[in-house]
Amino acid sequence: MSVSNQDIDPDSTTGVEDVTDGKEELIKHCEEMWKDMEECQNKLSLVGTETLTESNAQLSLLIMQMKCLTAELSQWQKETPEILPLNEEFLVSLGKEEFQKLRHDLELVLSTIQSKNEKLKEDLEREQLWLDEQQQVLESLMVLHSELKDQIVTVSESRIFNELKTKLHDIKEYKEKLLLALSEFLEDHFPLPDRNVKKKKKNTQESTIQLITLHEILEILINRLFDVPHDPYVKISDSFWPPYIELLLRNGIALRHPEDPTRIRLEAFHQ
Amino acid sequence: MDETVAEFVKRTILKIPVAEMMTILQAWGFYLKINCRRTSTSGERKESLVHDLVLLCEEKRARVSDAALLDIIYTQFHRHQKVWDVFQMTKEPGGDIDLFDMKQFKSSFKKILQRALKMAQLYPAKEAPQSDSASSHMGNSARLWVILSRGPFACNMSRVINFLVSVTFRDAEENAVWIRIAWGTQYRKPNQYKPTYVVYYPQTPYAFISSSQLRSSIPLLGQALTIASKHHRIVKMDFRSRYLDSLKAIVFEQYNQTFETHNATTPLQERSLGLDINMDSRIIHENRIEKDRVQKITEEVFGDYPQPRLEFAQYKLETKFKSDLNRGILAERNEPLRCLVKFSSPNLLEALKSLAPAGIADAPLSPLLTCIPKKRMNYFKIKDK
Amino acid sequence: MAVLRPQDQLPGLNTATILLVGTEDALLQQLADSMLKEDCASDLKVHLAQSLPLPSNVTRPRIDLIVFVVNLHSKYSLQNVEESLRHVDAAFFLGKVGFLATGAGRDSHCSVHRNTVLRLAQAYRSPLLFCDLEVDSFRVSMAQRLVRMLQVCAGHVPGVSALNLLSLMGSSENPSAEGL
Numbered sequence: 001m002s003v004s005n006q007d008i009d010p011d012s013t014t015g016v017e018d019v020t021d022g023k024e025e026l027i028k029h030c031e032e033m034w035k036d037m038e039e040c041q042n043k044l045s046l047v048g049t050e051t052l053t054e055s056n057a058q059l060s061l062l063i064m065q066m067k068c069l070t071a072e073l074s075q076w077q078k079e080t081p082e083i084l085p086l087n088e089e090f091l092v093s094l095g096k097e098e099f100q101k102l103r104h105d106l107e108l109v110l111s112t113i114q115s116k117n118e119k120l121k122e123d124l125e126r127e128q129l130w131l132d133e134q135q136q137v138l139e140s141l142m143v144l145h146s147e148l149k150d151q152i153v154t155v156s157e158s159r160i161f162n163e164l165k166t167k168l169h170d171i172k173e174y175k176e177k178l179l180l181a182l183s184e185f186l187e188d189h190f191p192l193p194d195r196n197v198k199k200k201k202k203n204t205q206e207s208t209i210q211l212i213t214l215h216e217i218l219e220i221l222i223n224r225l226f227d228v229p230h231d232p233y234v235k236i237s238d239s240f241w242p243p244y245i246e247l248l249l250r251n252g253i254a255l256r257h258p259e260d261p262t263r264i265r266l267e268a269f270h271q
Numbered sequence: 272m273d274e275t276v277a278e279f280v281k282r283t284i285l286k287i288p289v290a291e292m293m294t295i296l297q298a299w300g301f302y303l304k305i306n307c308r309r310t311s312t313s314g315e316r317k318e319s320l321v322h323d324l325v326l327l328c329e330e331k332r333a334r335v336s337d338a339a340l341l342d343i344i345y346t347q348f349h350r351h352q353k354v355w356d357v358f359q360m361t362k363e364p365g366g367d368i369d370l371f372d373m374k375q376f377k378s379s380f381k382k383i384l385q386r387a388l389k390m391a392q393l394y395p396a397k398e399a400p401q402s403d404s405a406s407s408h409m410g411n412s413a414r415l416w417v418i419l420s421r422g423p424f425a426c427n428m429s430r431v432i433n434f435l436v437s438v439t440f441r442d443a444e445e446n447a448v449w450i451r452i453a454w455g456t457q458y459r460k461p462n463q464y465k466p467t468y469v470v471y472y473p474q475t476p477y478a479f480i481s482s483s484q485l486r487s488s489i490p491l492l493g494q495a496l497t498i499a500s501k502h503h504r505i506v507k508m509d510f511r512s513r514y515l516d517s518l519k520a521i522v523f524e525q526y527n528q529t530f531e532t533h534n535a536t537t538p539l540q541e542r543s544l545g546l547d548i549n550m551d552s553r554i555i556h557e558n559r560i561e562k563d564r565v566q567k568i569t570e571e572v573f574g575d576y577p578q579p580r581l582e583f584a585q586y587k588l589e590t591k592f593k594s595d596l597n598r599g600i601l602a603e604r605n606e607p608l609r610c611l612v613k614f615s616s617p618n619l620l621e622a623l624k625s626l627a628p629a630g631i632a633d634a635p636l637s638p639l640l641t642c643i644p645k646k647r648m649n650y651f652k653i654k655d656k
Numbered sequence: 657m658a659v660l661r662p663q664d665q666l667p668g669l670n671t672a673t674i675l676l677v678g679t680e681d682a683l684l685q686q687l688a689d690s691m692l693k694e695d696c697a698s699d700l701k702v703h704l705a706q707s708l709p710l711p712s713n714v715t716r717p718r719i720d721l722i723v724f725v726v727n728l729h730s731k732y733s734l735q736n737v738e739e740s741l742r743h744v745d746a747a748f749f750l751g752k753v754g755f756l757a758t759g760a761g762r763d764s765h766c767s768v769h770r771n772t773v774l775r776l777a778q779a780y781r782s783p784l785l786f787c788d789l790e791v792d793s794f795r796v797s798m799a800q801r802l803v804r805m806l807q808v809c810a811g812h813v814p815g816v817s818a819l820n821l822l823s824l825m826g827s828s829e830n831p832s833a834e835g836l
Contacts, residue, residue, distance in 0.1 A: 038666065049661055051743065052746050055779075057746075057749070057779050064746060064750060065823075
């Protein structure tokens with residue numbers, strides 16, 4: 001069973017090449033081994049063949065395996081490691097070969113390491129570049145940050161209050177101005193009917209009633225609308241001059257009550 | 272042009288792949304002159320092209336028969352989209368050797384088919400036409416006539432007959448004639464979308480008919496074909512395939528030729544994969560002699576030419592269970608076992624051919640498998656002797 | 657020569673020979689090609705056979721490893737292997753026989769159950785390898801494995817014998833096999 005273990009060692013055949021003096025010695029050694037093998041082969045060829053069927057195979061194979069493994073075990077135990085003849089030249093050449101192999105391997109390692117190094121260097125450069133960029137970004141952000149910090153002004157309540165006050169004041173003034181302008185406009189363009197007109201004199205009843213100005217009518221309407229928003233209608237009194245009421249209604253400034261024609265309201269312009 | 276004709280033309284043209292458009296339209300011929308005007312169609316969208324063509328057809332007053340011709344040409348290009356049945360006709364011994372006249376064949380085929388169909392539809396089912404039922408015949412015809420004359424078209428009796436079926440012929444390669452039959456009924460125009468195709472090789476006893484759902488019309492077709500070609504009997508063979516050319520090659524024993532180019536390269540590749548002996552000297556084939564034997568047997572059976580293409584072979588078995596060993600339930604059965612074995616492959620014969628060389632089956636193969644081309648059938652019924 | 661024996665000849669110099677047995681020639685051929693592409697210090701020789709016994713009228717080198725290829729899609733292929741096994745000397749089963757089942761990937765195509773092959777390999781105390789030889793990458797890795805096995809079986813790996821390898825593989829390969 002040990003035949004396969006004694007196969008010609010490929011190393012021993014290649015090792016011969018360089019050495020000239022030790023060559024013969026080695027060949028002799030190999031030949032001895034070959035002779036051993038042939039002997040074993042002869043013995044083996046005497047052993048009969050045995051084939052198996054699926055049914056009986058398991059047991060006989062197990063027995064065979066056990067035997068063989070035991071034989072192999074004892075072989076390993078008996079065997080002393082075989083040493084090649086200690087010829088100096090041979091050893092030198094073997095050593096050389098070994099060294100050459102090693103050198104080759106190391107060269108390979110070197111080139112791999114070098115290429116790796118290069119790659120790492122590239123990586124480093126790239127990382128460095130990236131870092132620089134990041135730092136630049138950081139700096140510009142810092143600058144922006146400080147700029148924004150400067151712009152922050154403490155907000156004081158009184159200041160806002162004052163501002164609002166002035167705004168309010170301005171608006172009030174503006175309102176006054178508008179009202180004034182309106183009243184002037186109304187006075188100029190919508191005066192009360194002249195009592196000195198002769199037609200009116202005939203109607204004595206009428207003259208007794210004190211008519212109010214358009215300005216006043218509007219004021220009443222506005223006040224009513226804002227004071228009593230749920231019922232903004234105003235009763236038309238005799239002091240309202242009918243042509244002005246007509247004017248207000250025609251132009252959509254005032255609206256008549258849908259059920260009571262004697263009451264009007266101001267159009268809700270503010271809504 | 273009739274609206275239905277326009278629709279028919281449109282649908283037919285839409286079926287045609289853009290790549291084949293020019294070839295098919297040129298083969299059609301009807302619009303050759305028009306097509307000269309518009310040489311480049313590749314860049315255009317198909318729909319607009321179709322639209323233009325339909326307009327042109329309307330201009331030229333295309334008839335149903337023109338459209339049917341286009342459909343035949345399309346089918347000739349795409350013949351593998353149909354399944355073809357082989358029919359064999361026989362003559363009674365001692366018959367005269369007739370000279371075949373194509374013109375006469377066509378006209379008599381058409382006439383016989385129309386007459387047969389008319390009879391079949393006027394006297395449906397088992398009721399055979401009798402001489403004294405002529406009156407009812409007249410009655411039916413008259414009614415039909417009335418129905419038709421009320422229609423939008425002027426019509427006479429010959430139109431009535433035309434109404435039942437439309438037949439179109441086209442001469443093809445190797446003297447073959449392609450016949451397209453669109454079936455109608457007495458009340459409806461022929462349905463142009465479910466036609467039956469017949470490919471007949473004059474002066475041979477074989478015809479190939481595309482399978483259709485209208486089974487009832489096949490006997491009529493056979494009758495018309497038999498009489499028009501001056502034969503006496505027609506039999507449907509148990510032989511069927513998509514590949515018309517392969518069927519033809521088997522039937523006419525024209526083996527040594529190349530078959531339809533559809534995927535023709537694959538079987539060759541398969542062969543080179545498995546059978547060529549590698550040149551690497553480190554690989555040693557132990558059973559070279561056996562291999563050579565298998566190769567030789569295979570070649571003897573199948574020849575060294577590429578096989579005709581068939582997609583399937585079907586075997587209906589009716590057999591008794593035979594076994595000496597286990598007398599089970601099956602052994603005691605008196606009734607035969609029935610089973611159906613179906614072999615299918617994109618190229619069945621080529622597959623069978625490579626079975627033994629690939630080591631999947633023993634050589635020689637069972638004659639049941641190898642007799643397909645010789646027996647010209649791929650539907651078998653096998654019974655115990 | 658009818659029965660194949662492991663040690664009927666002296667070994668060739670630095671040669672390792674494998675015998676692939678299986679019905680499907682194309683698969684064996686592809687496997688052989690892949691094996692020869694492997695980088696290996698020994699001189700490889702691949703013999704392909706449909707079945708055993710081998711023809712006796714030719715000389716061939718000592719065979720170091722037999723691999724029986726079973727295609728799970730084909731009962732015929734299994735039967736062929738079972739037949740062939742009867743022409744193998746018992747000594748081969750001390751580590752120089754392997755079973756290779758292919759086609760397990762497409763379960764629906766299988767007509768041979770995996771357990772059947774597993775039991776067969778178990779009965780002959782030999783390793784069973786699974787590999788879909790039709791898949792290129794799988795085949796290449798299987799070829800690599802077979803080359804390593806072959807080198808051991810040919811005695812080209814100092815310190816490891818075929819039986820040694822077998823006892824190592826047996827324990828790791830099919831732990832469940834004992835239970836069958």
